[in-house]
Amino acid sequence: DVKVTQSSRYLVKRTGEKVFLECVQDMDHENMFWYRQDPGLGLRLIYFSYDVKMKEKGDIPEGYSVSREKKERFSLILESASTNQTSMYLCASTTGEVGKLFFGSGTQLSVL
Amino acid sequence: LAKTTQPISMDSYEGQEVNITCSHNNIATNDYITWYQQFPSQGPRFIIQGYKTKVTNEVASLFIPADRKSSTLSLPRVSLSDTAVYYCLVGDNYGGSQGNLIFGKGTKLSVKP
Numbered sequence: 240d241v242k243v244t245q246s247s248r249y250l251v252k253r254t255g256e257k258v259f260l261e262c263v264q265d266m267d268h269e270n271m272f273w274y275r276q277d278p279g280l281g282l283r284l285i286y287f288s289y290d291v292k293m294k295e296k297g298d299i300p301e302g303y304s305v306s307r308e309k310k311e312r313f314s315l316i317l318e319s320a321s322t323n324q325t326s327m328y329l330c331a332s333t334t335g336e337v338g339k340l341f342f343g344s345g346t347q348l349s350v351l
Numbered sequence: 352l353a354k355t356t357q358p359i360s361m362d363s364y365e366g367q368e369v370n371i372t373c374s375h376n377n378i379a380t381n382d383y384i385t386w387y388q389q390f391p392s393q394g395p396r397f398i399i400q401g402y403k404t405k406v407t408n409e410v411a412s413l414f415i416p417a418d419r420k421s422s423t424l425s426l427p428r429v430s431l432s433d434t435a436v437y438y439c440l441v442g443d444n445y446g447g448s449q450g451n452l453i454f455g456k457g458t459k460l461s462v463k464p
Contacts, residue, residue, distance in 0.1 A: 243394075274454070281438075282395070282454035329394050338385035338442060342394025 242266070243343040245330050251349045258317040260346050262330030271313035272331040272340065273297075273305065282329065288313055320350045355439045360459040369426045371458050373439030376420050381443040384415060384422045389436045389457070398437075399424070426460075434462045 246261035264271065272287040274297075284297030286305040294305050302324060306314040313332075317324055327347050331340040356374040363369045375384070383402050387395035399406060401413045401422070412425040426433055436457040 279456070281456040284453075331394070338383050338400050338440065339397050340387075340395070342396070345392070345394050347392075 243330055243332055243341050245328075245343040245346050247346050248344065249347050249349075251351065252317075252320050253351055254321060256317075256320050256350075258320050258348070258350075260315040260317075260328055260330075260348070262313045262315070262332075262343060263311050264313075264332040264341070265311065266332070266334075266341075267310065268332035268334050268341075269310070270333045271307065272333075273303075273313065273315045274329045274331065275299070275326040276329055276345075277326050285315065322350050324348065325350045354453065355441060355455045357437075357439055357455060357458045359456065360461065362461050362463065363429055364463050365430055366428050369429050369433070369460060369462075371424045371426075371437055371439075371460070372421055373424070374421050375439070375441045378419050378441050379443060382441045383443070384413070384419075385440045385442075386411070386413065386422075386424045387438040387440065387454075389438065395438060395454070429460075429462045431462050431464065433460065435460060 243264045252258050270289045273285040274282045276282045283299050285299055285303050286294055286297050288294045288307040291307055291310050304316045327345050329345045330343045333340050385400040386398045388398050389395040399408055399411050399413045401415050403415050406413045414423040436459050438454050438457040
């Protein structure tokens with residue numbers, strides 16, 4: 240089975256801190272994604288990457304950056320965390336096969 | 352980008368068949384229709400995908416009419432464990448263009464005993 244692993248299940252950070260969310264997939268997928276999920280808003284795409292060192296902005300990239308130095312790893316970076324970035328963050332990957340995303344279990348981030 | 356519209360919530364009882372319909376009036380020629388299931392505190396999980404007519408797998412069936420402006424996910428004989436949020440997505444998902452996949456707010460299905 241495809242496995243997408245997010246480094247932390249729960250994370251608590253303070254306003255202004257730099258936060259790294261890590262995601263690793265074990266199936267040699269080209270494409271990787273970061274979403275955030277908030278009650279009543281569904282999933283919203285932050286950034287995605289279709290190759291090493293390549294990145295594309297999603298719908299809500301403001302306040303975030305990403306890094307993809309290796310094919311299996313896609314990192315989401317909050318340069319200076321703010322309270323409105325408290326959310327569930329979901330990482331996903333896919334080969335490019337139409338629409339079949341594989342998601343991690345998510346990281347619930349609380350910014351105090 | 353094709354936008355989807357689904358009911359916010361649905362209720363059902365164990366053993367019933369549940370049909371969740373999704374509208375996607377602006378679906379493009381190259382778009383596929385994909386459904387995901389999400390349990391609380393977990394990431395979404397792929398259920399089924401289709402382009403036209405009917406698709407069936409061990410979990411569900413997907414009905415797509417000829418005009419492709421809507422689709423219906425059918426869950427046969429639901430159980431309590433089918434309580435989840437179901438998302439309908441449309442998109443042309445080749446390579447880097449997978450960024451155009453849009454998750455809406457989904458349909459919260461509640462199955463009661």
